[in-house]
Amino acid sequence: METLRRLGEATLALLTAVGRLSLFAASGIFHIFKPPFRWKIVLNQMIEVGFYSLPVVGLTAIFTGMVLALQSYTGFARFSAESAIPQVVVVSITRELGPVLAGLMVAGRVGAAMAAEIGTMRVTEQLDALKTLSTNPMSFLVAPRLLAGLVTLPILVAVADVIGVMGGYLVSIYKLGFNPATYLHNTMQFLEVQDVVSGLVKASAFGFIVTLLGCYHGYHSKGGAQGVGQATTNAVVTASILILCSNYVITELFFSR
């Protein structure tokens, strides 16, 4: 009976958390479309999410592309299939590794920062102060961040895709001895619009997930510095898990036959 009771409690707690997150997301989306539109804050957040994440995402992308080319070569050489490397690199980067790694990196950098910032605002009564100044925190803080995440991560991933493919190109040309023109020709020949589009759709979803969970955990933090630290950890962990889960779902939607 005790086990059943605990199982029931855990299930209820999970459902409550999902319900609260869903309501928070719905309210955030509603405020994206409800005036006043705070374009300046959106632009600032886009710079924060996109521009300042570019170095870490770019580094991740270039090394991933390089390793991918190197690993594929050592594996494919066993079957004399080295010529497939350009295709493997471009499809892996655009469909999967670009959006997923960028999402995870942004979750660690931006999601954590949002949770810490909004969490600190919660524990220092700044969120209450906003309300007393006739300003809804969902409209002033959450909606601009959600919109920035939705719009900016695809742009960031598009750049990361190019950098990642370039990483594979560099290793293939300068280390593995590929012909540059042939490599680029094979890359472009094999790449389909759907590969890029699916990656960008994933990026948009991941941007939403990262900013939503950063805002959600920050908004509901309590208990001072420890609470803010907990909110930051929760934001990164839950965003990372949801990115990986939703990655499967979106892949299924795009590519299942």
Add this chain to the structure above:
Amino acid sequence: MTSSVSISIRNLHKSFGSKHVLRGINLDVKTNESLVIIGGSGSGKSVLLKSILGLIEPDQGEILIDGQNCLEMSRADRENLMAKFGMLFQGGALFDSLPVWENVSFRPLVVEGMDRGEAKALAVETLNKVGLGAEVADLSPAELSGGMQKRVGLARAISSKPSIIFFDEPTTGLDPIMADVINDLIRKSVNDLGATALSITHDMASARKISDRVAMLYQGEMIWEGPSSDINDSGNDHVDQFVHGRAEGPIAMPVLKG
């Protein structure tokens, strides 16, 4: 409902789980008067203030602001009602991502859409009223001392000329001299604006200085109300013990929170 009452609270209850924090509060704050609610930690002062401000939803009762029951208002009406309010938070609650002048002119700038130049001029003018120079306007709140942050918080509270101002522990964390300066500024600001003021504090020096009337909250109930001149002669043992800061008396201090 007479027009001379700005805030009227009737039978207000609020519980958190099994803890009954507010137990049927009744209170009137007359227009243009300064009422200070005193009480120990955990007596329900902050919950009462946050209920009036709409930051906490009470379980039962009425809160009338200028005759309108704000618990029955829509969210939009509630946000409009906030235009009547100014609030000085205990820790200042300044927005640390904004410079001082944007904090002070937040409502005109963000809510009312005032031009940035005008809003900055208004902020500088308001900062002058609380004894701060124009050089403070471009600083970040993190660059200010505790006393200066309180002044900036006060400037933000009065910048849009509210008719009702709330003060949450306005002197907590300040040295006695700075606390007295803040008390003077509060008194002056409220008088200049002709505003109604509702403060909560456990600092008796502050309560004496800024109040016209004092009320004492104990275990979620309003146990005494009277003119501040009567505070030393209240005839209430709880008030006497609190006012004189005695460990012995009917008020037993809980050791554990909650």
